[in-house]
Amino acid sequence: MPTGGGKSIIYQVAGLQTGKTTIVISPLLALMKQQNKRLVEQGINVLSYNSSIGDLKTQFNRLRKAFLDKNLPQFIFVSPEKILSDGYLEYLLKKHRSKIGLIVIDEAHCISQWGHTFRPAYKTIPLFIRNIYGESKILPVLCLTATLNPHDKHEICTDLSISEKNIFISKSLIRSNLHLNILEQVENNDQKKEQLIEILDKHKDEKVIVYTHIKAREYGTREMTEAFKAKGFNCHYFDADMQDNEKLEILEQFETGLVKIVFATSAFGMGIDIPDIRVVVHYLVPESIEQYYQEVGRAGRDGNDAYGYLLYSETNFKVRRDLIKKSLLKQERIKDIFENTIQPTSNTSLALKKKKVEDEVNRSEKIYALSRMDIREDNSEMIIFLFLLQNGTIKLHGKGVQFFDCFEDNGSSLYNLMKDASINGMVTRIAKKLNKSIEQTNYDIFMMFNQEEIKLLRVPVNVLNYSVNYPLTDEVIDEIHETLKSRMENRLANFEKLVSFIKLKSDPIEIISKHLGIG
Numbered sequence: 473m474p475t476g477g478g479k480s481i482i483y484q485v486a487g488l489q490t491g492k493t494t495i496v497i498s499p500l501l502a503l504m505k506q507q508n509k510r511l512v513e514q515g516i517n518v519l520s521y522n523s524s525i526g527d528l529k530t531q532f533n534r535l536r537k538a539f540l541d542k543n544l545p546q547f548i549f550v551s552p553e554k555i556l557s558d559g560y561l562e563y564l565l566k567k568h569r570s571k572i573g574l575i576v577i578d579e580a581h582c583i584s585q586w587g588h589t590f591r592p593a594y595k596t597i598p599l600f601i602r603n604i605y606g607e608s609k610i611l612p613v614l615c616l617t618a619t620l621n622p623h624d625k626h627e628i629c630t631d632l633s634i635s636e637k638n639i640f641i642s643k644s645l646i647r648s649n650l651h652l653n654i655l656e657q658v659e660n661n662d663q664k665k666e667q668l669i670e671i672l673d674k675h676k677d678e679k680v681i682v683y684t685h686i687k688a689r690e691y692g693t694r695e696m697t698e699a700f701k702a703k704g705f706n707c708h709y710f711d712a713d714m715q716d717n718e719k720l721e722i723l724e725q726f727e728t729g730l731v732k733i734v735f736a737t738s739a740f741g742m743g744i745d746i747p748d749i750r751v752v753v754h755y756l757v758p759e760s761i762e763q764y765y766q767e768v769g770r771a772g773r774d775g776n777d778a779y780g781y782l783l784y785s786e787t788n789f790k791v792r793r794d795l796i797k798k799s800l801l802k803q804e805r806i807k808d809i810f811e812n813t814i815q816p817t818s819n820t821s822l823a824l825k826k827k828k829v830e831d832e833v834n835r836s837e838k839i840y841a842l843s844r845m846d847i848r849e850d851n852s853e854m855i856i857f858l859f860l861l862q863n864g865t866i867k868l869h870g871k872g873v874q875f876f877d878c879f880e881d882n883g884s885s886l887y888n889l890m891k892d893a894s895i896n897g898m899v900t901r902i903a904k905k906l907n908k909s910i911e912q913t914n915y916d917i918f919m920m921f922n923q924e925e926i927k928l929l930r931v932p933v934n935v936l937n938y939s940v941n942y943p944l945t946d947e948v949i950d951e952i953h954e955t956l957k958s959r960m961e962n963r964l965a966n967f968e969k970l971v972s973f974i975k976l977k978s979d980p981i982e983i984i985s986k987h988l989g990i991g
Contacts, residue, residue: 490573
């Protein structure tokens with residue numbers, strides 16, 4: 473359905489009709505907060521299970537309390553990264569699976585590995601569902617998105633076993649109140665700034681998003697904000713380097729009108745539901761027709777007239793192409809990720825040795841643990857991890873916590889046995905010492921915590937436990953590189969479609985509809 477077309481109300485009504493708990497997998501903290509607020513205002517019992525409620529210790533305690541209550545939350549909002557890494561969440565959902573009526577995947581286009589919005593953690597959702605329900609899922613899964621070309625649609629349907637008869641597409645993907653404008657090409661950034669000043673003066677005191685799409689350089693979010701503040705404009709920036717609480721604060725100020733103009737990367741995008749945004753400006757050209765459509769759709773959600781302006785120079789096309797090409801991981805980087813993050817070798821540095829968590833469940837198998845601290849912002853480690861999981865190089869052994877010493881005894885018969893089994897508190901060492909599998913050890917810990925036999929003393933660290941079945945060969949490295957190269961080339965091809973669309977000055981509505989397969 474189109475942006476602002478009512479996708480949220482679909483899962484809200486459907487979820488309430490089940491009379492059970494609905495799990496909503498959502499990509500952005502700000503989006504979860506908005507949806508949570510609106511449901512709570514209707515008197516609905518909601519839990520947002522994320523950092524907005526505190527650190528992981530607070531989250532674990534809040535989740536346990538929610539599942540101890542007679543009436544479970546009607547909606548639980550979680551990120552795909554939570555789905556990927558949080559063993560306690562999975563333990564509780566498995567224990568109470570008969571009380572779950574619906575799983576919702578919002579912004580489902582993030583599942584597709586071919587687009588700029590790909591979030592690797594989305595790929596693990598089918599595995600998460602199987603872990604809870606077994607091989608045959610027994611509850612409905614609802615996927616929602618405003619942008620889905622035929623290629624992406626096929627991938628999502630394959631991953632989640634959705635049949636063609638269960639796909640519903642709105643006949644009108646572009647709202648009639650959106651007026652889209654592609655401005656004349658300029659020679660340099662100074663001329664683009666002049667165009668932007670004209671637009672901002674024309675829409676004075678209205679809410680405006682200016683997508684610069686990058687954080688650095690003279691036309692990045694930070695420098696543009698400073699430059700336009702100096703010109704007297706009421707503006708701020710929004711990008712991925714900000715802390716979560718800073719993002720929520722700027723979002724609130726923009727929503728209430730304290731801030732009128734936001735210079736943003738694509739981090740200020742999916743699902744942001746502020747009804748009276750009047751203007752979206754693309755200062756740097758987006759990556760694809762999908763991204764363009766997704767972002768201009770932030771404007772005019774109240775049904776009143778709204779405007780999209782796309783500004784460009786020939787240099788912008790080169791900058792965007794370079795950004796896409798630089799995203800390709802080289803073979804050396806793939807090998808480095810494997811040796812220093814996925815399977816640290818004996819030659820690793822002392823710092824990395826300290827991060828390494830391994831154990832021998834039997835003589836041939838070592839168990840490792842991957843935490844969020846091991847993963848960079850660009851998700852390259854997780855992309856390689858998931859590829860190796862798919863091809864069988866690594867095998868998952870569930871989700872757990874890294875150290876047991878974050879807990880204290882509260883009447884458990886097992887506590888001292890576990891505590892004495894490892895000097896440094898590593899859970900994998902405890903499993904070996906007690907001659908248990910890592911899966912059983914993690915289960916025992918979550919069961920004791922859930923029954924309040926142990927209490928959290930400090931903030932735990934969530935980890936993925938896995939073993940490495942095969943060494944990383946040059947052939948596998950080349951295979952990964954070729955796959956990533958194909959993805960990069962697909963992104964470039966999608967960008968060239970956008971370039972043609974811009975240069976031909978075609979009707980945006982007609983082009984978008986055709987591209988998304990409904991024209």
